[in-house]
Amino acid sequence: MGVQVWTWILVGITFAIYFGIAIWARAGSTKDFYVAGGGVSPLANGLATAADWMSAASFISMAGIISFSGYDGSVYLMGWTGGYVLLALLLAPYLRKFGKFTVPDFIGDRYYSNTARTVAVICALIVSFTYVAGQMRGVGIVFSQFLQVDITLGVIIGMAVVLVFAFLGGMKGITYTQVAQYCVLIFAFMVPAIFISFQMTGSPIPQIGMGGKVEDGAYLLDKLDQLHTQLGFKAYTSGSKSTWDVFAITLALMVGTAGLPHVIVRFFTVPKVKDARKSAGLALLFIAILYTTAPAIAVFSRTNLIETVSNTAYKNMPQWFRNWENTGLIAWTDKNNDGKIQYVNGAALEGKTPMFLSERGEHGQRVISNSSTGPNELYVDRDIMVLANPEIAKLPDWVIALVAAGGLAAALSTAAGLLLVISTSVSHDLIKKQLRPDISDKAELKIARISIVVAIIxxxxxGIYPPGFVAAVVALAFGLAAASFFPAIILGIFDKRMNKEGAVAGMVVGTVLMLFYMVRFKTGLVGVLDPLPESEWWFGTSPEGFGTVAMLVNVVIAVVISRVTPAPPASVQDIVENIRIPSGAGQASTH
Structure with a gap:
């Protein structure tokens, strides 16, 4: 059987499992829909949280970023895993003890203000829609290549799949679907990594293989450094980012992780505060399996790509290259007319993506109409590195198909969690808590499901028109979460004096500042305003790292304004004391 047949089989089996779980776990109440009835075990919640958090960015794009950025890509590893430690220690237990369904619900009650609740809803929608764009893009990429459909059609198929298990089951259906999706995605990520590690270094453990020796006796990383420098790239193990920008990106990703609403809500699904702590620790363990393997996959795929493609005649290129060429995610143009692919440092294109002409060139290349004047002839979308890696390494067809199923599991699991946040923000925090407090449980559930349909569209x-490659879009979502939610949540837990005026002002200023920076330096305004170049960055801070600056501004404004305005009511201060101090703490012993 070929790759496509294997892909249809494995994707079909996994989708059948997801649909079966969705039907079995159909939500019958708003509590089921929002927090799975609050009865999920720590193990199941840990698996579901790992799947919810390890999105298409983790599975598809993170190793691709590290593959192209080398040492500089380590910020994603440090930020996303460090953020989980913050979440487990500083937020999850306290939020679970507070006992609300959503982050806007916590902020609305903690800051005794519907204005604060509304601002939190708006922030949740901005963060979730920014994040979900990356997931739907990942779905489109996988479907485009492995099922041989257009990326747009792939996104639409992904929308339909998510709709089924999110619409029917809400958080209850999503939780148990994500348990299955974690099992699929981690198996799909590890199997090719083990194969390739053994193939290249003789070690079946990828983390050891990355630092091992290859056939000629050289260390793999030394060999990759040499390949890089020969082609004009910086050494793979050296960094080019400033120390400040590395710190800013890492911190923005850390506090952004701790402030992501679709991850935080998972800790409301377990019965007790102790279970929230357990599930956070288990999730970190499950996440570490993938995150310690990603750098190894980056090294393997980068080495294989350079050795396969660089200075090779197109007529001798393997079939995988032509397959991916058809998706537009890899392309080359023969600038010196020698029939060979010159892969050297520099941009192959004037724009960000190739624009193919209808004909092929003299040597079979797909002629690109927006080629740059530099010597580099190869364009590679970094999002394909994990997906193409098994093909480049000539692994069996079923392994290639397994990676496709894993990529879909990663993207769909996170997309479902994000869409539920969007749905509950509208139905629970906006409609139930503000516009129609007397709404029935049945009517609220109906609005939640309608909200999911609109959110998926x-x-x-x-997903069809994403502002950049997957991990960059997701990094911006983390920056927005850092700039908006994290200060309001952390100050709401640990600062009794923090009031509604300070929290609202901080969230508004932080979010607006981050959005402004994204527009000016990353996305621009199509047809109106081009993004400014790197030389114009404020304090040398990249858009991915600016969430740190916006977060600090949020904290300063929130603290200052809270000190010059009235203190929160005594009842609110008592709540803050209660969620931070265990029951019975400080009482005199009678024994």
Missing amino acids: VAGIF
């Missing part, structure tokens, strides 16, 4: 549009 909007998410699909973002």
